[in-house]
Amino acid sequence: MNEHDDVMCQVRESFSVLRMDVPVEHFFASSRARRHRRLSALTAAAAATAGAAAALALIPGGAAPARTGNPQARAGNPPPASPRAAELTAFSVTSGPGNSTTLTLRKGTRLDPGALRQALARHGIPALVTVGTLCRSTPGSSASFDQILHASTLADGSDVLVISGQAIPAGTRLSIGYFPNHVQLALIKDGARLACGSTSRQPAVRITPAGTPIRG
């Protein structure tokens, strides 16, 4: 009999009500999708490298692979994909449709929140991006998401957010909480006190698998 048994039993019994409901198929699918994305990124990087090498070879005096002194280049082997290329696959930010901006977030990837924030800023969208948590301001913004955001989900599970930057009120930012399996959004006021957490109890928009923004 261990002297700690009473407390350890109490802890064990108290937590016995917690159960994990995620089906095992989820892990197979996530892993498959991740592997596919990694292969796609490597293929894209290899194609880009090959294209760049071909372009350089066409420029008079350009640095042809044979001149680089790189044995890999001489052998025609593409260099390994850079971490930067891998990061970029987590999201994309493009102009349009119209005056809006389209943000695509791929699930199950390692998102660099700073890179996404800068990318959105270049499109005139002030944002606060966090991973594993969502930040809200007190007081919150009274602006409606309906004017600012349209969300949908692609077949591969990626979230597509069409953001109207012009509809974001002055002094307000978009707060994006990136989680492994979903994305949460809120509007926050500049200078207001922030509270961050992973709970969805406070008002926010959560992108469901069907791509429907719901208040939660």
Added chain:
Amino acid sequence: MRHEQEEFADFYRASRDSCLRAVTAVVGDRELAEEQVAEAFTRAWTSWGKVRRHAAPRAWVVRTALNLGVTWWRRRHREVPLAEHDAAAPAGLDDGVDPALIAALRRLPARQREVLALRVFLDLDTESTAKVLGIAQGTVTAHLSRAVTALRRELPPANTNATEVTR
């Protein structure tokens, strides 16, 4: 491949609840714990060839889940340099876990919570716990003792009036 999937599925079914409970006990937030454990199981499947040969695969999952939490925590602090943004209380456990116990666990140092979680929910012995956490066995014993002492001081005594009926 099919055989490996079945093997992993068996492992998952046998381990998921204990892993979730262990991580929840450490992070104090069920929703966050579930996200981290789910990600850890995804990584376990991705590296199943290695994880299945691990001395304690469940401990591998819990360790990975907890490391993910540290990564997210660091990223959050790098990304949000605003004071008091952590003032929000962590999500509670609406699943019937004693709130007094959760509060008492949150007051323990992180390392004590980790030792307690591995010992209680994964049934690891002192040696295995020390290996998983990368600390000395004596340190494990000390952490566990302090954690249990603190919890015993704060928690009401367990109901000892339960009657066992034998036939």
